[in-house]
Amino acid sequence: MKTLLWFRNPYMGFMLFSVLIMGLPLVITNQYHLGVLVIIAIHSIIVLGLDLLMGYTGQISLGHASFFGLGAYITGVLSAHWQWPPLAGLAVSLPVVAVIAWLIGMPTLKLHGHYLAMATLGFGIIVFIIFNELGPLTGGPSGLTGIEPMNIFGMTFDSDLEWYFLSMIFLLAVLLLSINVVRSRVGRALRAIHGSEVASGVLGVNIARYKVGIFVLSAMYAALAGWLYAHYITFISPSSFTFMFSVKLVTMVVIGSLGSLWGAIFGAALLTSMPEFLYVFHNYETLVFGSILIVVMIFMPMGLLRGIEDLIAWSWHAARRRLSSDGGEELS
Amino acid sequence: MTTLLETRSMSRYFGGVQAIHELDLVVQSGVIHSVIGPNGAGKTTLFNVVSGILPPTSGDVLFDGTLISELAPHRIAAKGVTRTFQNLQLFSDMTVLENVMVGMHLNSKGGFFASAFKLPSVWKEEHRIRSVSMDILEFTGLEKYASTVAGSLPFGRQRVLEIARALGAEPRLLMLDEPAAGLNNRETSDLSELIGRIRDRDITILLVEHDMDLVMSISDLVTVIDQGRKIAEGDPDVVRNDKNVLKAYLGEE
Numbered sequence: 001m002k003t004l005l006w007f008r009n010p011y012m013g014f015m016l017f018s019v020l021i022m023g024l025p026l027v028i029t030n031q032y033h034l035g036v037l038v039i040i041a042i043h044s045i046i047v048l049g050l051d052l053l054m055g056y057t058g059q060i061s062l063g064h065a066s067f068f069g070l071g072a073y074i075t076g077v078l079s080a081h082w083q084w085p086p087l088a089g090l091a092v093s094l095p096v097v098a099v100i101a102w103l104i105g106m107p108t109l110k111l112h113g114h115y116l117a118m119a120t121l122g123f124g125i126i127v128f129i130i131f132n133e134l135g136p137l138t139g140g141p142s143g144l145t146g147i148e149p150m151n152i153f154g155m156t157f158d159s160d161l162e163w164y165f166l167s168m169i170f171l172l173a174v175l176l177l178s179i180n181v182v183r184s185r186v187g188r189a190l191r192a193i194h195g196s197e198v199a200s201g202v203l204g205v206n207i208a209r210y211k212v213g214i215f216v217l218s219a220m221y222a223a224l225a226g227w228l229y230a231h232y233i234t235f236i237s238p239s240s241f242t243f244m245f246s247v248k249l250v251t252m253v254v255i256g257s258l259g260s261l262w263g264a265i266f267g268a269a270l271l272t273s274m275p276e277f278l279y280v281f282h283n284y285e286t287l288v289f290g291s292i293l294i295v296v297m298i299f300m301p302m303g304l305l306r307g308i309e310d311l312i313a314w315s316w317h318a319a320r321r322r323l324s325s326d327g328g329e330e331l332s
Numbered sequence: 333m334t335t336l337l338e339t340r341s342m343s344r345y346f347g348g349v350q351a352i353h354e355l356d357l358v359v360q361s362g363v364i365h366s367v368i369g370p371n372g373a374g375k376t377t378l379f380n381v382v383s384g385i386l387p388p389t390s391g392d393v394l395f396d397g398t399l400i401s402e403l404a405p406h407r408i409a410a411k412g413v414t415r416t417f418q419n420l421q422l423f424s425d426m427t428v429l430e431n432v433m434v435g436m437h438l439n440s441k442g443g444f445f446a447s448a449f450k451l452p453s454v455w456k457e458e459h460r461i462r463s464v465s466m467d468i469l470e471f472t473g474l475e476k477y478a479s480t481v482a483g484s485l486p487f488g489r490q491r492v493l494e495i496a497r498a499l500g501a502e503p504r505l506l507m508l509d510e511p512a513a514g515l516n517n518r519e520t521s522d523l524s525e526l527i528g529r530i531r532d533r534d535i536t537i538l539l540v541e542h543d544m545d546l547v548m549s550i551s552d553l554v555t556v557i558d559q560g561r562k563i564a565e566g567d568p569d570v571v572r573n574d575k576n577v578l579k580a581y582l583g584e585e
Contacts, residue, residue, distance in 0.1 A: 201405035
């Protein structure tokens, strides 16, 4: 499998990506477009965690929308009802979500098979019902209003440009943490578990512990994203955290490229911005997403990013072959 | 010599099938001990039970005097037992070097937090893991394949990589499950020499192998099992001429 060179050294890729991100507002100045980019950054944070879980470790979660929702509602409720500052909301939501994920992961990840997918599916439905039914606290189906805008150490974030930088800094931080994890003893253990559970077991990898660990980490990423989302939109309702959104997050990972952090961001960016391009089809959004997923799975089972890389590599080699056969000379 | 591994009337049944029946096996430390037998004799099942992949139906497995038959594979590995697989179980998407680095899991440190924030201890540890793994690749003759993806290695090299990866765990007992299967003569003789050098590193070897020339030339002790039962044990020369062994392999006269 050929990969383009700069993907080989992820830290180089990270630097280039950071420069690109920081320079992008010079080109994109439209408030609305910046807003879409903020949502892309927030989705990317969730999808990075989901890719660590699915792409690297081979475990499926169908409940990440609810971790996202819990992150948003915990800080939202504390802010709207008791005027807690956003950072205090984050300090509560991260450990709470971590403990919940641990409680779900512990019993299910010890078993062989995709029990995590089933457990998270059920969990997502329960959380959705709680958001709806806990009216006095969550505002019920009509949503929770009055969430304070973002305020970090006295700095307030109001404009879309400020939000662009805030969300991107969090995305870059999460990306850097993820690169570090992937390229470490922990990351190798996760990929080993995906490759062969028996082999990693006899080499001393505590399989259940690593699976639970990465599941908890990915849930915390989602909670962080939820925290950003709640203080960005300042209004949340249960309809943003449905089972369908969990499926959409999984789709972002699969379409982007399983087991590639860049692919995760690519998938999140593509599927988040697509409705903006395809607004004429908005009634058929699910249909369009489904079709894209099918086409990608048939023709590019490794995901779009890998698929495109392979296509470039293939056409490069094809062009070289044609050149060398036309000219009768071997190109070095 | 001291006893390193011991099974005490250990049995493993699959439904009504007796894969291993009341086997008493004693492996002394510092030797190359081979287990041979016809197909279906229970050799791979023995490895699966000792490494914790399957629990025994009855009986005990002791390693270094402590009971290990109730432990999970990673706990048994932590005691110093690791193995290779007859049907290769390499991490085929990872490079050769990374496979060995995973092998070093037990001999290295670094949890989620330290790794995510790349603490200074992780930098140093990562450097050490890499250099020890390179040493192991050199020891096994795989150094020029370090950055090759394991799945695209030639078959013979994949077999050697299974051994290199297991060496990363610095085991006290290394169980090799048919390491010569599918190898040509040249590769087999390289393997034989490698196994000898591993034993010289004070690693006890429990070998399951069908290649009789290999078994007879390197083993200190040979145990023959047939239909889950021990039928003979002794020096290669003794076993070679044993009546029961000939009967098991060649059938009744």
